[in-house]
Amino acid sequence: MANEDELRLRERLSKLGAMKLLRGTKLSGELARLQDQLDHLQADPSAEEIWQSVELARHADRPYTLDYVERIFEDFFELHGDRGRADDLALVTGLGKLGGGRTVVLVGHQKGRDLKERTKRNFGMAYPEGYRKAMRAMALAERHGFPLVTFVDTPGAYPGVAAEQHGQGGAIARSQAAMVRLRVPTVACVIGEGGSGGAVAIALADRVLMQENAIYSVISPEGCAAILWRDAGEARKAAAAFKPDAAHCLELGVIDGIVAEPEGGAHADADAAAQLLEQGILAAFEEIDSMDPSDRRRERRAKYRVMGVLASV
């Protein structure tokens, strides 16, 4: 049993070590720190560490999509509205220049910093209108050959009467379907909470990254605890059981790479976090930019084709 664990850890470490994302950073003094993080990842995250990720992912001072946008993108121009019904502020879309050069399309969930803004942003929980706005931005990217970057940071799609009447489930399904079909290169990064369908709606991409302290999960720890433990207070136990942290997501083959955060978490130094994130995104694009568009779509599908673990009798 111990041998098996060790083997698994070694395998994961070699995977991590081989990643451009972690090796390619050019900040002074970063390498040693990253090695530290690698050593840290070598150990299977404990229940305590998983819960720490949950808390950091939801930290009130954690940078949100627009905090990264102003640090990473030049000439950013926000696109508003789904051209049908509304402008959902829980999800922002826009055009900007990335890496000092080319124009990309950005789609990202947006939470609010204070009560007023949180209400305005609906706590980052989008309505179907938000996902339709995202699809509109994706269509624009496709039309002009702009690569797509998405930032995932939502507790989940909004569970409300109007949201259901406007077709929440169908909008989430169609947003993913739109992402499968894109011929342009796509990179998604979970920068905080990757909550369920509302998250994966904008995260079906050629390369999916997670920041070190982000979480990506099928249900919130509280929701899972309420259903399986019949007590929302057992959220820690639930999180430890379904393992939403970045290291586990990488191990399960759900994401393609982990983006390092500054010491103490992204909120400790937003500028450094943004720099690391930008490098991660650029490195990911480097891997997929030169592919033939049809091959890219095929490989994107092939990546998801093998997700899951099966047994047979």
Place this chain on the structure above:
Amino acid sequence: MSSGQGRVDVEVESKRAEEPTPGQAHPNTCPGCGSHYRDDELEQTLRVCPQCGHHFRVRARDRIDQLADAGSFSEEDIELRSADPLAFFDLRPYTERLAEAEIDTGLGDAIVCGSAQIEEGDCQLAVMDFAFMGGSMGSVVGEKFVRACERASTAGTPLVSVSASGGARMQEGILALMQLPKTICAIDELHESGGAMISVLTHPTTGGVLASFASLGDVVVAEPGALMSFAGPRVVAQTTREKLPDDFGLAESNYRYGHLDGIVPRGELRPTLGRLLRLFAR
């Protein structure tokens, strides 16, 4: 399951060993009008209440019997079972829940797939069973659905899916969520090959299944009264403290808001699918 042979009336039933827990009606008592039926009575009406038209749940194999031409169904991927990648343990281990579900339902997981003919039209059929862990979608449901898409592409026949699911299977964590993009990628391939998909939503189709393949049919229909919402009524009521409309999330409401091509009573489902298969035949 079908322990109703020789039942006489409700009073006798209530004295049986498998007494329904208080507050939970007997499965053969109509929640719409309170009428009570023997199993064979319900089977004759395709499990639709003759008094009020309420649609009782249908198990996957019974559904296949209702829809497919006699003897035409050939099941595939029977050997697939769920693994336990997270060694998931809540109040009970996931492996125990799986074993219990398999014993209770006689199914390997929450979906049954294979090739079939409906009114002599060839198709791939993917039918979910709510009795297996609430019809939840984990790796096996995703994989079997994807394989059905692939067979439909190869054979050049449409795919008919009949969904009944509470959503993604929490016990498989993030891998369950990944079955959303996985099944959506498979439909993209099916569509690229010129194949068609017809989606039938039955009560209930919620969460991750509604937010993935069930919504992506070229034609999407539902049974009367089927709940089809991304978030369930309880979650919506608790989160928003809104007063829910009486028809919250039901097929009728979804039809009115433009999310469905039609509401098809169970008795008309087979001829409807037969007609659609003829329309999509290549």
